[in-house]
Amino acid sequence: MELLSPAGSPETVVAAVQSGADAIYLGLEDFNARASAKNFTRREFQEAVAYCHARGCKVYVTMNTLVNDRELDALAELGDFVSRAGADAVLVQDLGAARVLRAVCPDLPLHASTQISVHNLAGVHAAAQLGMKRVVLARELSREQIRFITLHSPVEVEVFAHGALCFCHSGQCYMSALIGRRSGNRGRCAQPCRMAYSFGRKSEVYPLSLKDNCLLPYMKELEEMGVACVKLEGRMKRPEYVAVVTEIYSKVVHDGLTPTEKDYERLRLAFSRDGFTDGYYTGDKTNMTGTRGEIDPDAERMFTEARKRYSAGEVRRVPVDFRIEVRPLRQTSLSASDDEGHTVTVRGPEPEEAQNAALTRESVQTQLYKTGGTQYKARNINGMIGDGLFLSAGSLNALRREALDALSAQRMLPPRRRSGILPPRPLANSLPTRLNLNLQVTSAAQLTPELAVCGPDNLYVPLTLLTDSPELLRPFTEKGTALAAVLPRVIADDELDEVVSRLRRAADLGVRTAVVGNLGHVALARSAGMEVRGDYGLNVFNSHTMQTLADAGLRSATASFELRFSQVRDLVKCLDTELILYGRLPCMVSDQDLVAQADAGDNPVLSDRMGSAFPVQREFGCRTVIWNAHKLFLADKMDDVLPLGLWAGRLLFTTESPRECVEVTKSYQGESKYQPNGMTRGLYYRGVE
Numbered sequence: 001m002e003l004l005s006p007a008g009s010p011e012t013v014v015a016a017v018q019s020g021a022d023a024i025y026l027g028l029e030d031f032n033a034r035a036s037a038k039n040f041t042r043r044e045f046q047e048a049v050a051y052c053h054a055r056g057c058k059v060y061v062t063m064n065t066l067v068n069d070r071e072l073d074a075l076a077e078l079g080d081f082v083s084r085a086g087a088d089a090v091l092v093q094d095l096g097a098a099r100v101l102r103a104v105c106p107d108l109p110l111h112a113s114t115q116i117s118v119h120n121l122a123g124v125h126a127a128a129q130l131g132m133k134r135v136v137l138a139r140e141l142s143r144e145q146i147r148f149i150t151l152h153s154p155v156e157v158e159v160f161a162h163g164a165l166c167f168c169h170s171g172q173c174y175m176s177a178l179i180g181r182r183s184g185n186r187g188r189c190a191q192p193c194r195m196a197y198s199f200g201r202k203s204e205v206y207p208l209s210l211k212d213n214c215l216l217p218y219m220k221e222l223e224e225m226g227v228a229c230v231k232l233e234g235r236m237k238r239p240e241y242v243a244v245v246t247e248i249y250s251k252v253v254h255d256g257l258t259p260t261e262k263d264y265e266r267l268r269l270a271f272s273r274d275g276f277t278d279g280y281y282t283g284d285k286t287n288m289t290g291t292r293g294e295i296d297p298d299a300e301r302m303f304t305e306a307r308k309r310y311s312a313g314e315v316r317r318v319p320v321d322f323r324i325e326v327r328p329l330r331q332t333s334l335s336a337s338d339d340e341g342h343t344v345t346v347r348g349p350e351p352e353e354a355q356n357a358a359l360t361r362e363s364v365q366t367q368l369y370k371t372g373g374t375q376y377k378a379r380n381i382n383g384m385i386g387d388g389l390f391l392s393a394g395s396l397n398a399l400r401r402e403a404l405d406a407l408s409a410q411r412m413l414p415p416r417r418r419s420g421i422l423p424p425r426p427l428a429n430s431l432p433t434r435l436n437l438n439l440q441v442t443s444a445a446q447l448t449p450e451l452a453v454c455g456p457d458n459l460y461v462p463l464t465l466l467t468d469s470p471e472l473l474r475p476f477t478e479k480g481t482a483l484a485a486v487l488p489r490v491i492a493d494d495e496l497d498e499v500v501s502r503l504r505r506a507a508d509l510g511v512r513t514a515v516v517g518n519l520g521h522v523a524l525a526r527s528a529g530m531e532v533r534g535d536y537g538l539n540v541f542n543s544h545t546m547q548t549l550a551d552a553g554l555r556s557a558t559a560s561f562e563l564r565f566s567q568v569r570d571l572v573k574c575l576d577t578e579l580i581l582y583g584r585l586p587c588m589v590s591d592q593d594l595v596a597q598a599d600a601g602d603n604p605v606l607s608d609r610m611g612s613a614f615p616v617q618r619e620f621g622c623r624t625v626i627w628n629a630h631k632l633f634l635a636d637k638m639d640d641v642l643p644l645g646l647w648a649g650r651l652l653f654t655t656e657s658p659r660e661c662v663e664v665t666k667s668y669q670g671e672s673k674y675q676p677n678g679m680t681r682g683l684y685y686r687g688v689e
Contacts, residue, residue, distance in 0.1 A: 020250025123520025163233025583652030
């Protein structure tokens with residue numbers, strides 16, 4: 001099982017490798033989810049690859065942000081560079097970016113970042129169909145869910161083992177963007193989850209700040225499951241932190257040692273948010289919250305010792321086999337081979353006739369075993385040594401040094417890879433002749449006959465609500481409104497039976513369309529005979545993502561609400577395109593049951609220090625959705641919306657009363673001057689960083 005460590009700087013590369021990492025992950029100047037980290041220049045990246053490969057460590061590059069159309073050329077150029085420089089894989093989130101990189105770097109392996117939100121086996125299969133060689137699973141999965149996926153996965157599975165936990169499912173957090181334009185999907189997260197909040201009259205707490213994950217006791221179990229890689233988090237952390245954590249995990253992963261209390265104390269000293277948690281893995285999700293977290297003041301001595309260890313020289317060394325031939329009247333030859341198939345041969349002076357002590361196998365081995373100070377460790381030494389011959393120790397040492405230098409040069413040589421070209425821009429469908437009006441509800445109370453009279457083109461209803469209260473939908477279908485079942489954004493494998501059963505009941509009710517926010521859910525909808533529309537959770541940020549969804553057979557896609565209007569307009573609409581035009585936009589979806597924690601009724605409100613109030617609602621599986629404090633409103637801006645080439649605009653009703661749903665709908669139909677209090681124009685004019 002591979003141990004993957006973070007590298008936020010060149011010094012951290014040394015710290016990780018010398019502390020036992022099998023692979024590191026790092027980011028370059030653009031397109032990585034830690035934009036505020038130091039990251040690597042191109043020269044530093046090439047040096048890091050050479051350093052790592054010489055020592056048997058792989059290098060993965062994070063290119064796991066959403067990419068807009070104007071950035072795709074730069075993405076392709078950077079992808080080609082890291083491929084030719086020898087990167088072992090690239091991590092991606094953006095489906096369009098994956099499409100571009102497959103074309104431009106056909107020999108560069110792609111890994112599905114945790115930002116894609118793969119949380120079930122169907123999601124793994126969907127990622128594999130997109131060409132991913134490895135999938136980083138969502139951090140919220142339990143041991144049983146991980147075991148099921150690894151047992152049936154067609155590609156490698158990576159599991160997050162240690163470090164910071166986001167409150168929200170990765171790739172589905174929009175809170176930082178909605179509050180301050182700093183998009184987590186673009187690598188600029190301001191970490192609002194680490195701030196203090198309150199529920200009503202409750203004193204300030206940190207309900208969104210989770211303790212750091214720690215799966216150290218479960219390394220053997222994960223390996224037995226078939227997990228290919230365990231990942232340590234910390235590209236924003238100092239090199240000494242990476243060294244300490246990597247060293248502790250390396251002892252357990254590579255040497256099979258049992259973690260000690262001292263190990264846990266060292267991890268706590270390095271960084272802790274009121275201790276650690278394994279709650280998602282074990283299924284005990286109580287007591288997972290912690291404060292912002294700090295480095296213990298007593299950690300400095302530990303960090304100094306760690307720095308001395310990784311700076312002192314080569315700690316983890318590559319096994320090498322030597323074969324030497326010492327024959328009379330012939331140049332001495334020495335071959336060096338590693339376990340990766342590299343072999344080099346160097347030649348030295350002819351041996352002399354021995355005047356005193358002749359060469360023996362033991363004396364030759366003594367010199368060749370002296371690989372200290374290098375990244376190599378001599379393992380097997382074989383060959384042919386003629387009788388009565390002499391070669392100085394200096395000559396043998398020089399041969400050894402030359403052979404190891406030549407072996408390093410081979411190991412550092414980038415692989416020969418093909419370079420492709422940027423795929424052509426997708427072809428647009430003909431522009432729609434009118435803007436459809438779609439309504440999405442979240443509660444039964446909003447499904448009123450008065451709303452049905454408004455005559456929306458499509459009505460999006462949560463799958464559970466649709467199947468529990470089908471009688472509420474009759475007034476809409478009688479008015480000619482088409483129904484669509486909205487699938488939960490997160491569906492674990494042990495929840496699939498219920499979802500499939502409800503989909504079939506919905507199909508029996510005549511529902512022919514499902515709205516999905518995750519690629520892994522497309523197959524579920526299809527299994528019930530439904531056509532599929534793409535929801536906002538798919539993060540459509542560029543035209544190639546649109547084409548990827550078209551290739552997957554989706555009927556429509558929802559453009560990201562993190563785009564500006566101009567970017568939405570410029571998307572190549574190769575399938576019907578929808579945009580959310582009204583409502584509280586989703587900040588987070590979490591496996592934490594925040595409603596139960598709030599102990600303030602079924603619809604608590606989370607308040608920040610600025611007085612903004614974020615409504616909280618339960619979703620399928622006792623998960624939590626946090627909605628934005630302000631309602632997006634654009635009914636008076638339709639002159640800006642109509643030229644965007646959209647198939648539909650969506651009104652998203654969350655906390656609205658039945659009467660407010662009707663008034664809002666009429667305002668978008670030009671029949672009312674209603675405007676909500678506390679409204680926002682969203683990000684469509686401002687954009688995100």
